[in-house]
Amino acid sequence: MKQLTEQVRLRNGVILKNRLAIPPMTTRMSYYDDTVTGDEIAYYGMRTGDAGLFITGVAHIQPNGRGWTGELGVYDDKFLPGLSKLATTIKQNGTKAVLQIFHAGRMSDSKTLEGEQPVAPSAVAAEREGSEVPRELTNTEIEEIIENFKAATVRAIKAGFDGIELHGANHYLLHQFFSPHSNRREDQWGGSLEKRYTFIERVVDGVLGVVKEMNVPDFIVGYRFSPREETDPGFNLEETLWLVDKLADKELDYLHISLTRYDRATNIQKYADKSMLQYVYETINGRLPLISVGDIHTREDVATALQYSDIAAIGTGVLIDPKWFAKILAGRDSEIRKTLNLQDKELLMISNGTYAFMEMKTPELLVK
Template identity: 45%
Template sequence: MTEKYTNLLSSFKFPLSGVKLDNRVVMAPMTTFSGNDDGTTSDEEISYYRERNRTAGMLITACAYVLPQGKGFHGQIGAHSDEMLPSLKRIADVLKENGAKAVLQIHHGGRMCPPEELPDKQSVSASAVAALREGAQTPREMTEQEIEETITAYGEAARRAVEAGFDGVEIHGANTYLIQQFFSPHSNRRTDKWGGSLEKRMSFPLAVVDAVKSAVYKAAKKTFIVGYRISPEEMENPGITMQETLALAEALAFEGLDYLHVSVMNFWAGSMRDEKDVESRAELIYQKVGKLLPIIGVGSISSPEQAEEVLSTGIPLVALGRELLIEPHWLEKVKAGNVEQIEKELDIHNQAKLNIPTPLWNSLLTRTGWLPLKE
């Protein structure tokens, strides 16, 4: 049976950092809502990671905020100060217990931050433009000094990831958060060096990458992964187009990253802006820059057959998210040839067995249509 999944179970070496993975499976970053109020991890979150630390060659954490002003939701972990190092080390240690590589995703929520979670109850962004959602707060436009301080904060968070024992960091440039807000013509209406033209809207994402790489170079005594997560398009008008994203992807490829992680709900889905454009967004990015850096494909991939189909496109790594909530031993069952035993629905009576923290569990049960549920 495992002969069917030769590609999936083969090893992979990042060409830039030289870090080697035992297989092509990545655990996608998934919010747990389960950190403590001070930004430290909880025992429940550690148990959740321990239950899943055999299920991928590389495990990416829930995102960690780089500044208190960037806390994106209740229960988020922090990487904003050296006081977080013991907490971050707990996470790195548990993820690496069985030989997988551990990657810390670093993040700032920008205008998507709930005001009640922020020190001054006021979100910030590239410009004072509210998100198109009911009840959204209008953010305060960041000063140039705040922009520079935030760029530095990403670098400091990466330095802490090195010191805590992680094998890499993933810069969260996707899912409508701050880095994407600077790139988006909807949320960035600036007229200084940080906004306006496409090239200027790229300035903040590229500056963050430079800061992270510089911090890692100074801190890491061994090879260390630096990746970037990107969202291909936006629904808003004006909003990010695929043409603009391909330009950013190319610029990122020349930054010397280890990978580009394309964040979509369905790997095979076409454009959210043009229903006539049905080509996979991840494949378009792969065609543009796949020869320059590895691409991670993700989105509605649940079976090993589906994972192999993604890998058959030439994309070298495949990330699973929702499936690893349902089946934390997915990879073990594939390796053992017990694919028929892989769970495909979330059993609503199995919270304890699955080691899913209560805040995350409650979210899964109330988020309509996101997971198939078994009652």
């Protein structure tokens, strides 16, 4: 049985001091020019130092990849001073700092993009209220995006982060290329399952190539994915397991599943007897570590999640109680704060669409 205090060796040999992680959560605390704010530094500083791994909220790799205002930018060297300060802040007491990067694709809107139409693999709107029809990306633009993922990785290395996580989940651009709903292309980027995987493979291989070229073998590269989508057409768990098998053969250091609850099962009859997490874990078969996430609040939840993963990520818990990890590691479980007094708190929206509160002295938050 895995213990939460055990060290974890990633594929590249980097050692995490325990099996606990803080997942990427949207705070919308960056300035409108995508730079790091003092409140953002304070937010991360309050919560770091005890978990083995801390993954930031997402940073967009080019201007039209922004998903919302108040989001980190990593598309220009001008962001390096702020990102360096953020990396240094997180890297306390041996916690590894990982910068999550993405392109939002059609999950953005023209208001967020200052009048520019969102882009996507195909001109098909997302199935959510108020979604705009995106413009289909040209082949040249797709190649430029791949180069921008690579450039963002270079900046993360220069800023002092221990790694990056490619955000291939939650209907953003990497996800969109894999989805038969958002990708209706009939060229080398779409059509068959293999062709819908092409963009993901090019980005992964490009980023891994950057790490080799810069000779930073201890730099972590992870990939986050969604196990299924509920659109019609959409990919199901079977196609995801195909993707996971492909990614597990890459030189990635970990995979990170995106779930609202760690033990959630699918309604597909063929895969109804186990949780999606268990199916993914068995498909990986020890080739690289898997991060579980979703509704993990207690020591018992961590133990259950670690049955079918190698690292457990706790999000809402550490938003409510910044010392969640310190208390759990010290055996002071009864002291963990589970609810908050609303007085003098500010509302934050986090990445899975739920809400939490956080104490800030000078908050400058935009709540959607």
